[in-house]
Amino acid sequence: EDQVTQSPEALRLQEGESxxxxxxxxxxxxxxxxWYRQDPGKGPEFLFTLYSAGEEKEKERLKATLTKKESxxxxxxxxxxxSATYLCAVPPQGGSQGNxxxxxxxxxxxxx
Amino acid sequence: KAxxxxxxxxxxxxxxxxxxxxxxxxxxxxxxxxxxxxxxQGLQFLFEYFSETQRNxxxxxxxxxxxxxxxxxxxxxxSTLELGDSALYLCASSGQGALYGYTFGSGxxxxxx
Numbered sequence: 001e002d003q004v005t006q007s008p009e010a011l012r013l014q015e016g017e018s019x020x021x022x023x024x025x026x027x028x029x030x031x032x033x034x035w036y037r038q039d040p041g042k043g044p045e046f047l048f049t050l051y052s053a054g055e056e057k058e059k060e061r062l063k064a065t066l067t068k069k070e071s072x073x074x075x076x077x078x079x080x081x082x083s084a085t086y087l088c089a090v091p092p093q094g095g096s097q098g099n100x101x102x103x104x105x106x107x108x109x110x111x112x
Numbered sequence: 113k114a115x116x117x118x119x120x121x122x123x124x125x126x127x128x129x130x131x132x133x134x135x136x137x138x139x140x141x142x143x144x145x146x147x148x149x150x151x152x153q154g155l156q157f158l159f160e161y162f163s164e165t166q167r168n169x170x171x172x173x174x175x176x177x178x179x180x181x182x183x184x185x186x187x188x189x190x191s192t193l194e195l196g197d198s199a200l201y202l203c204a205s206s207g208q209g210a211l212y213g214y215t216f217g218s219g220x221x222x223x224x225x
Contacts, residue, residue: 034213043116043202043216044155087155098145098206098214099168102155 006103023088116217137205
């Protein structure tokens with residue numbers, strides 16, 4: 001069964017304390033892995049798409065990496081405004097990118 | 113550039129009633145997807161439409177239905193509402209494929225009492 005698992009469920013960091021979030025997936029023939037950020041009361045906001053093992057993408061303090069079985073979202077020197085729930089998602093085997101399987105997310109809290 | 117617009121933002125309905133939710137995608141976007149988000153199950157895929165055709169359907173009962181119009185606007189309908197249908201319903205659109213991902217609206221918060 002195609003599945004996406006994120007860990008940890010929640011993460012508390014002090015401002016400036018770097019860390020990583022994990023997303024593991026079990027789907028054959030990966031057709032993209034997506035990272036989203038969701039703030040309370042809002043819809044998810046697109047961050048990155050990764051396609052191939054070894055691929056990396058960066059945006060401000062965030063860097064996403066991809067291996068054959070998992071993806072990491074590295075947060076370097078986070079700020080309180082980085083507090084949000086981070087979601088990863090993949091299309092199911094044979095599915096399209098408009099039909100995503102989401103993980104339950106990691107709720108990140110960054111304290112000043 | 114206007115984002116994805118979902119209406120209404122909040123709804124309270126009674127068990128057994130039906131409800132229609134609306135989604136206006138970003139201008140020029142032809143692909144629209146719907147998701148249900150609950151604290152227990154997270155985000156779950158409902159439907160995907162492209163140019164008025166349903167491309168995929170998630171594992172939801174037949175009480176959940178949707179459609180897309182020629183202007184790409186989309187609606188979803190839930191009939192015979194149950195308490196468990198209380199959720200945030202999210203619509204997302206895309207016109208450029210995976211490179212820019214799908215843009216989500218802020219959702220419709222449905223409460224069934």
